[in-house]
Amino acid sequence: MLIEVKPSNSQLASQRLPDLLSVRELFANTRSKWGFAPSFDGEWLAWWGTKFGKICIYLGKLGPSGTLKVSARIGGAQHFFWPKLHSKLSVIRDNRLWQIDPVRPARGNWIDITPRGFQSWLILAEAKRSNGLQVIVSPDRNPAAPDLYATKPDGSGKILVERNDGSTLSCVLDHNNVPVVRIDRIDEEYCAYFYRASQSEPWREFARVHTDDTLTIHVALKSGLFQALSNRGRDRTALVMIDPTNGVESVVLEHSSVDITEIHQFSSGSEADLAVIHDGFPEYVGLTDRGRCFTSLLSGLGERLHAEPIGFSADGRFATVSVSADGCPYDVYLFDLVATTARKISQNALNKRRGAFSRTRPIAFPARDGLSIPGLLTLPPNIKPERLPAVVLVHGGPAGRDLYQFDRDKQLLSSRGYIVLSVNFRGSTGYGKRFQAAGYREFGRAMHNDIADAAKWLVEQGMADPGAIGVMGGSYGGYQAAFAMVRDPDVFQSAIVEYAATDLKYQMENNPSAWGLNLAPLQRYFGKLTNPEDVTALVERSPITHADRIRGSVLITAGKLDLVVGFEQSEALERALKSSGKDVTAIYFEKEGHGYSRWQTNVIRARAIEEFLARTLGGRCERFDIISRVAKWSGG
Numbered sequence: 019m020l021i022e023v024k025p026s027n028s029q030l031a032s033q034r035l036p037d038l039l040s041v042r043e044l045f046a047n048t049r050s051k052w053g054f055a056p057s058f059d060g061e062w063l064a065w066w067g068t069k070f071g072k073i074c075i076y077l078g079k080l081g082p083s084g085t086l087k088v089s090a091r092i093g094g095a096q097h098f099f100w101p102k103l104h105s106k107l108s109v110i111r112d113n114r115l116w117q118i119d120p121v122r123p124a125r126g127n128w129i130d131i132t133p134r135g136f137q138s139w140l141i142l143a144e145a146k147r148s149n150g151l152q153v154i155v156s157p158d159r160n161p162a163a164p165d166l167y168a169t170k171p172d173g174s175g176k177i178l179v180e181r182n183d184g185s186t187l188s189c190v191l192d193h194n195n196v197p198v199v200r201i202d203r204i205d206e207e208y209c210a211y212f213y214r215a216s217q218s219e220p221w222r223e224f225a226r227v228h229t230d231d232t233l234t235i236h237v238a239l240k241s242g243l244f245q246a247l248s249n250r251g252r253d254r255t256a257l258v259m260i261d262p263t264n265g266v267e268s269v270v271l272e273h274s275s276v277d278i279t280e281i282h283q284f285s286s287g288s289e290a291d292l293a294v295i296h297d298g299f300p301e302y303v304g305l306t307d308r309g310r311c312f313t314s315l316l317s318g319l320g321e322r323l324h325a326e327p328i329g330f331s332a333d334g335r336f337a338t339v340s341v342s343a344d345g346c347p348y349d350v351y352l353f354d355l356v357a358t359t360a361r362k363i364s365q366n367a368l369n370k371r372r373g374a375f376s377r378t379r380p381i382a383f384p385a386r387d388g389l390s391i392p393g394l395l396t397l398p399p400n401i402k403p404e405r406l407p408a409v410v411l412v413h414g415g416p417a418g419r420d421l422y423q424f425d426r427d428k429q430l431l432s433s434r435g436y437i438v439l440s441v442n443f444r445g446s447t448g449y450g451k452r453f454q455a456a457g458y459r460e461f462g463r464a465m466h467n468d469i470a471d472a473a474k475w476l477v478e479q480g481m482a483d484p485g486a487i488g489v490m491g492g493s494y495g496g497y498q499a500a501f502a503m504v505r506d507p508d509v510f511q512s513a514i515v516e517y518a519a520t521d522l523k524y525q526m527e528n529n530p531s532a533w534g535l536n537l538a539p540l541q542r543y544f545g546k547l548t549n550p551e552d553v554t555a556l557v558e559r560s561p562i563t564h565a566d567r568i569r570g571s572v573l574i575t576a577g578k579l580d581l582v583v584g585f586e587q588s589e590a591l592e593r594a595l596k597s598s599g600k601d602v603t604a605i606y607f608e609k610e611g612h613g614y615s616r617w618q619t620n621v622i623r624a625r626a627i628e629e630f631l632a633r634t635l636g637g638r639c640e641r642f643d644i645i646s647r648v649a650k651w652s653g654g
Contacts, residue, residue, distance in 0.1 A: 020640055027486060027636030029405050030435045036400045038638060039374050039433040041628070042645040044426050045620040049367040051076075052340070054350050055098075055329030057105040060336035062120050063352075063363070064098055064107055071652060073617075075109065077120045080352070080363060090123035101171075102144050102286060102332040115173070133169045135176040143195050144286075145171045153179065153195050160184065162534030166197065187535055192238045193287045199235055199244070199262070203535045211235075213262040215242075224265040225250075229538040230451060232277075235260070237287060245270070245289055247278060253450040257281060257293060257305075271303065277448050282327050284308055284334030284355070291334070292327070296421050296448060298380030298392075300324055308334060308355045315353050315360040320344060322377075324423040338363070342424040345377045345396075374399060376432035378422060381439075383475040389444060389456065391468050394420055396428045396438040397481075403437060407635040408482035410472050410510075411440040412491030412498040416457060416465065416543055419446040426620075434628055434637040436488075437481050443468035445543065458542045459552075461522070462501055462559030469498055470506045486635040490514035490627075492613065493583060497522070500561035500572070500591065507569035512634035514627060516575045517612055519583050520591040521563075522556040523547075530582060562587070565594035571601040571634045575623055577610030603630060618649040 020038050025031050054065040067076050069091060075098050077090040092098075097110040107118045108131070117129040133139045136156050143153040151168040159165055159182075166180035166189060180189060180197055187209065190199035200212040200221055207229055212221035227233045232255050235246040248267055249255040256272035270290075271278055276297045281290040291309035295301040299322050304310030316325055320343030328338040328350075335356050340348040347366040353359070368375075378396045385391050397403045409431050413420045420440040431438045442449070445457015445465050457465045469489065476482035489510045491499045496518025502510045519525040526547055529537065545552025557563055572595060576588035585606060595602040605626055607619050614620060625646045632639035 021642065023632060023639040023641050025435060025632070025636055025638045027407050027435065027483065029483065030401070030407070030636070030638065033401055035435070035638065036374060038640065039371070039429060041430070041621055041624045041640060041643055043368060043371075044430055045624050046617050046645050046649070047367055051350070051364045052348075053328060054338040054340075054352075054363065055100055056331045056336045056338055056352070057100045057107075057120075058102055058332035059105055060331040060354075062100075062105050062107075063338070064100065065350075065364070069093070071617075071648075075107075077107065077118075077123060080361070086363060089120060090118075092118070092123070100329070103148055103171075129172075131171065131173045133167075133173045133176070136167075142166070143191050146193070146195060151175075151195065153191060157532065161532045168195075185535070190235045190238055190244070193240055198238050203538075206538050206541075211265075224262045225260075229542065230455065236281065236290065237283060239289065240287070247281070249277070249451060253452055255279060257290060271305065273297065275449075277450060279448055284312075284330050284337065285332065288334065296419075299422055311355045311358055312337065312353060315355075315358065316341070319351070319360065322422075324421075345424060346372050346375050347424055374433070375429060376438075378425075378428065380422065383472065385444070385464075385468050385471045387464070387467075391444065391472070392442045392449065393472060394422060394440040396425075396432050396440075398432045398435050398437065401435060403481045405483045406435060406437050406481065407486035407488075407631070407637050408437040408439065408473070408476050409488045409490055409631070409635075410469055410476075411438060412469055412489065412495035413440070413442070413446070414491065414493030414495045415447070416443075416445045416461070416494045417447050417454070417539060419448045430624055430628065431631075434631065434639065436631065436635070436637050437476060439472050439476055441469055441472045455542075459545055459555070461497075461543060462505070466498060466501060466505055469502060470509050473506075473509050486511060488512040488514065488631060488635050490516075491518075492516035493518065496520075497561065500568075501559065503568040503570050503572060504561055504564040510570060512571040512573070512631065514573045514575075514630070515588070515591070517577060517580055517583055517585070518574075518588065518591075520561045520587045522560045523553060524587065525583060526556060528584065562591055562594060565591060565600070566598045568595060568598075568600055571630070572603070573626065573630045574602065574604040575607070575626070576604075577607045577612065577614065579609065579611040582612040618652055621646055621649040
């Protein structure tokens with residue numbers, strides 16, 4: 019049983035409280051398994067797990083009783099995948115790509131199949147035949163305009179397929195790995211889509227798409243048609259078929275309230291088998307026979323599900339699927355879409371405490387100008403939701419959104435007695451072009467108002483204590499959290515500011531060079547450095563400009579390997595706050611970048627968050643957990 023610090027919030031202190039979920043359970047569970055993927059024929063499985071505190075890959079098979087039988091363990095790897103042609107695992111380790119036979123997995127039997135002649139590379143498409151070629155994307159010549167190459171599956175035989183002239187954003191390949199679509203940035207406002215039926219033909223433009231529009235081609239079918247996600251001529255993105263000879267679209271699936279943004283192909287080159295509609299609770303729509311089989315199997319696993327297809331066998335028969343039922347941690351299933359069976363292959367160890375987890379539900383609230391703002395509300399389990407401390411979560415981007423799914427941060431916060439409201443403020447994606455455009459150039463203004471209005475809504479509903487509300491976010495969400503302490507110190511008492519852009523002019527001057535051809539969408543939100551009025555707005559609406567006006571308490575975290583938002587911005591805000599005598603705590607992680615992945619980081623961060631919020635908002639907190647000391651000792 020955990021020993022906890024008694025909460026200072028009067029509502030929490032007056033109630034009989036359920037047991038806490040420990041930081042160790044949530045962020046350093048040694049029994050966790052994830053990322054299951056089947057081999058091309060479904061015979062083998064590979065997955066991630068831990069051994070002696072180190073993350074490693076496991077190889078194995080399902081026994082007759084359904085239990086996993088481990089045949090090998092591979093440490094020190096960064097990534098793995100199963101090729102589509104054979105059951106030999108591909109593993110990236112020590113910046114090399116290795117082929118590992120699960121039957122003979124000893125280190126001496128590994129084969130180096132790293133693409134030769136590259137400094138940086140990404141496999142865009144695997145070879146379709148054993149004597150075929152794989153397609154490689156490499157930014158070696160120009161990070162902002164990568165070129166297209168081909169090599170043999172063993173990594174040899176490098177040849178140039180398409181040299182980027184500096185304007186090409188991406189290409190789409192056909193079923194023979196031949197580029198048949200080329201997408202070029204032609205100016206700040208438009209992209210041109212070009213088509214050719216074969217490499218012997220010239221490129222011909224078939225569509226011109228404005229920066230505010232979406233056209234994402236997912237597959238070039240053997241019929242000659244393309245399947246894509248598009249909002250050309252409509253407010254919301256739909257799944258469509260496109261005839262490249264004339265650019266005409268026909269709608270396959272659309273929704274009246276939200277964009278269609280998630281589709282899954284169960285095998286390479288096929289039409290989309292499954293679409294997921296994110297309108298509050300996810301809705302799963304089968305588009306083919308095997309897609310409908312998938313949704314039928316899924317429907318038998320519980321209510322209010324979030325499912326993540328992890329991997330598929332080459333023929334699409336077998337699928338590994340992570341399933342969270344009613345907000346609980348993910349269990350993993352193996353779907354056989356021919357035999358129509360679903361076998362649980364891994365049960366999350368945390369699900370033994372299902373009653374300790376919070377439930378999340380979609381909500382909407384009116385902003386001060388009447389716009390309906392969607393969000394996700396998570397209430398503490400088994401605690402009366404009246405005048406409790408609360409935390410408003412702000413997603414990054416700002417071109418992004420929060421989705422219904424199991425979320426360890428929300429579970430940590432709600433277990434500590436906080437009401438958690440995640441806000442999909444105006445400017446978020448997924449709700450149509452008009453909703454997204456409502457956020458353009460509204461950073462620090464209407465977009466920020468939505469965050470403050472979320473907190474006020476919680477108070478109006480009687481759920482939140484108006485004197486104990488915090489705001490928390492990473493990246494752009496970290497910017498919003500910091501600026502909240504400038505704009506609305508009467509609404510928010512504390513802020514958690516993570517890997518945040520705190521100086522927007524500096525950020526726009528130092529965006530990653532690889533974004534060179536994709537700056538137009540960002541400029542929609544923040545303006546252009548060539549426009550003096552935009553530059554003035556960037557300065558005036560930056561937290562660093564008004565550090566002396568910040569009230570309340572601030573916790574800053576950042577990774578020192580961050581190549582997107584340099585941690586120097588966090589350091590500058592910390593210095594400015596300290597020089598003004600503000601209450602600020604800062605933690606910097608030596609081995610993290612833009613977002614955190616190491617378990618040691620997650621443990622140290624979680625302990626810092628619960629202690630900070632307990633001090634500033636009055637929630638619950640573990641008194642001591644040895645795991646935090648282990649995390650620091652082992653390289654946190």
